[in-house]
Amino acid sequence: MRAPLPAGSTLDAVARAAEVSSATVSRFFNTPKMLSPRTTQRVREAVERLGYVPNLLAGGLASSRTRLVTAVIPEISRSLFASTIQALTDTLAAKGYSVMLGLTGAHEEHAEREILSIIGRRPEGIILTGPTLPPEARRRLKGSDITIIETWDLPAEPIDLVVGFSHEAVGRAIAAHALATGRRRAFVASATGVRALARRYGFAKAMMERGAPEPTVATFESPTTYRHGRAAVAAHLEGGGKPDIIVCSSDWSAHGALDELRRRGIRVPEEIAVIGFGDLDFASDLEPSLTTVTIDGNVIGQKAADFLLRRTQGQRIDNPVVDIGFKLMRRGSG
Amino acid sequence: MRAPLPAGSTLDAVARAAEVSSATVSRFFNTPKMLSPRTTQRVREAVERLGYVPNLLAGGLASSRTRLVTAVIPEISRSLFASTIQALTDTLAAKGYSVMLGLTGAHEEHAEREILSIIGRRPEGIILTGPTLPPEARRRLKGSDITIIETWDLPAEPIDLVVGFSHEAVGRAIAAHALATGRRRAFVASATGVRALARRYGFAKAMMERGAPEPTVATFESPTTYRHGRAAVAAHLEGGGKPDIIVCSSDWSAHGALDELRRRGIRVPEEIAVIGFGDLDFASDLEPSLTTVTIDGNVIGQKAADFLLRRTQGQRIDNPVVDIGFKLMRRGSG
DNA sequence: GTTGCCAATGTAAGCGCTTGCATCTAGACT
DNA sequence: AGTCTAGATGCAAGCGCTTACATTGGCAAC
Numbered sequence: 001m002r003a004p005l006p007a008g009s010t011l012d013a014v015a016r017a018a019e020v021s022s023a024t025v026s027r028f029f030n031t032p033k034m035l036s037p038r039t040t041q042r043v044r045e046a047v048e049r050l051g052y053v054p055n056l057l058a059g060g061l062a063s064s065r066t067r068l069v070t071a072v073i074p075e076i077s078r079s080l081f082a083s084t085i086q087a088l089t090d091t092l093a094a095k096g097y098s099v100m101l102g103l104t105g106a107h108e109e110h111a112e113r114e115i116l117s118i119i120g121r122r123p124e125g126i127i128l129t130g131p132t133l134p135p136e137a138r139r140r141l142k143g144s145d146i147t148i149i150e151t152w153d154l155p156a157e158p159i160d161l162v163v164g165f166s167h168e169a170v171g172r173a174i175a176a177h178a179l180a181t182g183r184r185r186a187f188v189a190s191a192t193g194v195r196a197l198a199r200r201y202g203f204a205k206a207m208m209e210r211g212a213p214e215p216t217v218a219t220f221e222s223p224t225t226y227r228h229g230r231a232a233v234a235a236h237l238e239g240g241g242k243p244d245i246i247v248c249s250s251d252w253s254a255h256g257a258l259d260e261l262r263r264r265g266i267r268v269p270e271e272i273a274v275i276g277f278g279d280l281d282f283a284s285d286l287e288p289s290l291t292t293v294t295i296d297g298n299v300i301g302q303k304a305a306d307f308l309l310r311r312t313q314g315q316r317i318d319n320p321v322v323d324i325g326f327k328l329m330r331r332g333s334g
Numbered sequence: 335m336r337a338p339l340p341a342g343s344t345l346d347a348v349a350r351a352a353e354v355s356s357a358t359v360s361r362f363f364n365t366p367k368m369l370s371p372r373t374t375q376r377v378r379e380a381v382e383r384l385g386y387v388p389n390l391l392a393g394g395l396a397s398s399r400t401r402l403v404t405a406v407i408p409e410i411s412r413s414l415f416a417s418t419i420q421a422l423t424d425t426l427a428a429k430g431y432s433v434m435l436g437l438t439g440a441h442e443e444h445a446e447r448e449i450l451s452i453i454g455r456r457p458e459g460i461i462l463t464g465p466t467l468p469p470e471a472r473r474r475l476k477g478s479d480i481t482i483i484e485t486w487d488l489p490a491e492p493i494d495l496v497v498g499f500s501h502e503a504v505g506r507a508i509a510a511h512a513l514a515t516g517r518r519r520a521f522v523a524s525a526t527g528v529r530a531l532a533r534r535y536g537f538a539k540a541m542m543e544r545g546a547p548e549p550t551v552a553t554f555e556s557p558t559t560y561r562h563g564r565a566a567v568a569a570h571l572e573g574g575g576k577p578d579i580i581v582c583s584s585d586w587s588a589h590g591a592l593d594e595l596r597r598r599g600i601r602v603p604e605e606i607a608v609i610g611f612g613d614l615d616f617a618s619d620l621e622p623s624l625t626t627v628t629i630d631g632n633v634i635g636q637k638a639a640d641f642l643l644r645r646t647q648g649q650r651i652d653n654p655v656v657d658i659g660f661k662l663m664r665r666g667s668g
Numbered sequence: 669g670t671t672g673c674c675a676a677t678g679t680a681a682g683c684g685c686t687t688g689c690a691t692c693t694a695g696a697c698t
Numbered sequence: 699a700g701t702c703t704a705g706a707t708g709c710a711a712g713c714g715c716t717t718a719c720a721t722t723g724g725c726a727a728c
Contacts, residue, residue: 010684021708026686036706051477056454057395058684061713065686066391076423077416086410089437093444098451100434103423110427117432120390143385226616256619263621282560285590287597344714355678360716370676392714395683399716 009050018046029054060122067095068123069308072102072114074130079223080250080278080297081129084151087301088127095309097124108134119144125308127151128159129300132194147311149304152295153195154323161311162321163303167195170293171202173328174275177291178245179210181334183273186215187243189232189253191222196249199277203247216241224249229256237264244272245334251276251283251292258286258333273334288332295326343384352380363388394456401429402457403642406436406448408464413557414584414612414631415463418485421635422461429643431458442468453478459642461485462493463634466528481645483638486629487529488657495645496655497637501529504627505536507662508609511625512579513544515668517607520549521577523566523587525556530583533611537581550575558583563590571598578606579668585610585617588624592667607668622666629660 015022020039027034028043035043046052060066069092073081089099102118104111115137118126125147133141141148141159148160155162178186186207190196196219204215218236220228229248233256236243246261248254254276261268268274268288276283276292283290303322310317349356354373361368362377369377380386394400403426407415423433436452438445449471452460459481467475475482475493482494489496512520520541524530530553538549552570554562563582567590570577580595582588588610595602602608602622610617610626617624637656644651 011686012684022685023687023709024707027707030686034706039706051474053450053453053474053478055395055456055684056451057391057400057456058713059686061389061391061395061715062684062686064713076410076413076420079410079416082411082413085435086437089410089435090439093437093448093451096451098434098436098455100432101419101423102432103420103427105424114427116387117390117427117430119387121432122389122391140385140387144387227619230619252616256616259621282586282590285561285564287593345716346714356715357678357680357717358676361677364716368676373676389714392683393716395685396714396716398683 009052011052011054014043014046014050014052017050018042064122065312066122066124067097068100068121069097069125069127070100070102070118070121070123071127071129072104072118072131074104074222076101076103079130080295081152083297084129084301084304087298088305089301091302091305092308097308102126104131104133112137115140119146122146124312125149127304147308149307151300151304154321158321160320161304161307161317163300163307163324164322165295165324165326166202167198168202170277170326171199171204172206173326174199174247174293175203175206175210175212177275177328177330178207178247178273179212181273183245183334184212185242185244186212186247187233187236187241187245188215188217188247189224189229189236189249189257190217190219190247191224191249192219193222196222199249215247216243220253222249224253226252226256226259229253229258230260231256233257233260246272246274248274248276251278251280251290254290254292254333255282255286258288258290269332269334275334279329283329284331286333291331291334292329293326294329296324299324343386345386345388348377348380348384348386351384352376398456399646400456400458401431402434402455403431403459403461404434404436404452404455404457405461405463406438406452406465408438408556410435410437413464414629415486417631418463418635418638421632422639423635425636425639426642436460438465438467446471449474453480456480458646459483461638481642483641485634485638488655492655494654495638495641495651497634497641497658498656499629499658499660500536501532502536504611504660505533505538506540507660508533508581508627509537509540509544509546511609511662511664512541512581512607512668513546515607517579517668518546519576519578520546520581521567521570521575521579522549522551522581523558523563523570523583523591524551524553524581525558525583526553527556530556533583549581550577554587556583558587560586560590560593563587563592564594565590567591567594580606580608582608582610585612585614585624585626588626588667589616589620592620592622592624603666603668609668613663617663618665620667625665625668626663627660628663630658633658 011022011025014025025043071085102114104114127149129151151163153164154166190200218232246257254274257274276290279292279294283292345356345359349359359377405419436448438448461483463485484496485498487498488500524534552566580591588608591608610624613626613628617626
């Protein structure tokens with residue numbers, strides 16, 4: 001046997017100090033109304049005196065309620081998903097849950113191992129927000145009995161619960177907007193990945209169905225940056241492109257596009273319109289302010305938390321797929 | 335008693351399937367070289383057949399090694415600390431550790447509760463990166479036996495281990511640079527918080543000691559945004575300010591400052607220099623490119639992971655405070 | 669053929685909690 | 699006074715692992 005876990009005394013120590021049984025101390029934390037005021041007081045004092053902090057591992061093991069939720073995202077930096085994670089964490093923290101982060105990175109082999117290590121902690125729920133997982137990992141999740149929530153998309157074959165929106169619909173909406181404002185020659189600076197692909201497809205299809213020429217596409221490793229936007233626009237224009245609208249796969253790259261156009265003395269939106277994606281904090285402050293697509297990441301996080309909580313309370317969920325939609329914010333850039 | 339934990343079979347089930355004892359299966363996962371090739375093979379098959387995933391809760395409880403590390407940050411969005419967390423996670427994941435996120439938010443009362451819930455999971459280490467914790471929370475941590483690593487700063491009274499740099503020194507370095515390039519009338523668009531305060535102080539002190547007038551300061555709720563930068567500059571100039579250098583507490587606000595100056599037809603750096611903080615990905619792509627302060631967040635994350643791993647291996651740490659320094663990147667904006 | 673040793677396994681006692689069930693103590697009622 | 703009930707507490711059996719210690723078998727050395 002090893003040294004006891006660091007950080008503190010045990011339930012039993014508290015029980016002895018308060019001269020009650022350990023079950024009573026456990027109830028003090030979990031079902032306080034079961035205790036008489038006198039006992040409550042005694043236990044409270046002992047807990048404070050010893051600086052006792054319950055061991056959630058032991059508790060989780062005994063009760064099979066770990067109060068743990070894992071959010072899986074591709075990478076933490078510059079993430080659109082920040083607001084979702086934040087909302088999720090805030091909502092769940094209020095209920096005593098902790099949120100673990102699973103960063104899968106780009107490598108699929110890692111994703112597999114990561115999923116195992118996640119399942120190993122027996123979280124009560126897993127929120128998938130960026131990545132498309134390899135099939136083996138998906139199978140593992142499906143077979144795991146854990147509540148799985150896929151977000152930021154509407155997968156064709158959901159694992160379990162879904163809170164998202166249709167990327168194809170976003171593409172179509174952008175096309176509708178472009179055509180309605182008289183644009184036809186589109187340049188698309190897109191990210192790699194299946195979601196950007198869906199937006200691109202929805203956009204191109206809708207454009208072409210209404211007689212516009214097929215958009216020119218440049219793709220960049222996700223997530224797209226300011227630099228990508230500048231570079232893409234520069235390259236396209238130098239290559240003789242004559243777009244009247246530039247569709248970017250993030251507000252960052254749209255920002256870069258805007259700056260590159262200004263540098264070249266091209267007026268936005270008079271000569272070329274620019275559209276972003278994400279409606280990040282700076283979008284409305286740019287000059288011209290950026291037309292973009294808003295997704296309410298907070299709502300995604302909240303609904304996901306909601307789903308989870310309902311599941312853990314054993315309620316059944318009638319409508320396992322929630323489409324939270326999106327909004328095209330028309331601003332100065334087009 | 336309750337239903338067993340979701341997600342799978344137990345060590346015992348695997349042991350039965352492989353016709354070995356549960357200890358052997360445990361060794362299969364933890365000390366594989368102790369097993370004979372034949373046994374290894376048998377166990378491997380049973381594990382695969384049953385899709386068994388070890389329960390890390392039970393393992394952690396039994397071994398007092400949770401392989402868990404918690405990173406405490408104020409909020410996930412737009413965080414400078416992203417690279418640190420990423421590096422930390424990557425480094426630790428390779429060793430079988432998981433990283434939990436603790437988001438303290440702005441509220442100090444929450445921080446207290448959050449810390450308790452973190453300690454409750456018995457992580458082997460806690461990385462503090464954004465927030466200054468309330469004293470009670472600090473005391474709890476100090477008394478907890480858990481390895482604590484404070485980052486992104488050099489606290490006067492460290493709890494335990496430290497990987498950071500001196501914000502005051504950053505301020506002084508900016509001042510030295512400003513004076514060396516002939517700037518004296520500074521406007522500082524700063525964030526709230528003790529670190530921005532230290533930078534401000536270091537800057538102002540160094541400026542004044544060399545005969546420059548006291549800088550004008552405007553502060554904004556942290557983290558400072560593009561909008562803050564624009565607004566601060568606009569307000570300062572409209573109020574009759576005649577700075578020859580604008581010092582911003584983030585690259586985001588510096589970016590806003592740059593755009594606002596351009597809008598007003600003020601040339602950078604000829605008339606006014608602009609300096610940021612953080613050297614975010616877009617800093618070198620702006621026009622003019624942004625002079626700013628680089629901190630290597632990756633290195634912080636790696637060193638922190640290193641500290642942790644060494645602690646868990648029982649090595650003693652001779653030099654518990656690491657100053658990783660910073661670099662002033664001189665670019666086009668001043 | 670013994671003896672000794674070591675590598676490979678098994679046995680079983682926890683790790684620190686939760687919780688079904690048993691027990692006890694006070695009223696409340698008859 | 700006697701019976702019931704229900705609220706408050708205690709008892710003890712796990713939860714699924716790890717690991718100190720005991721046991722076994724095979725082989726080199728004598």
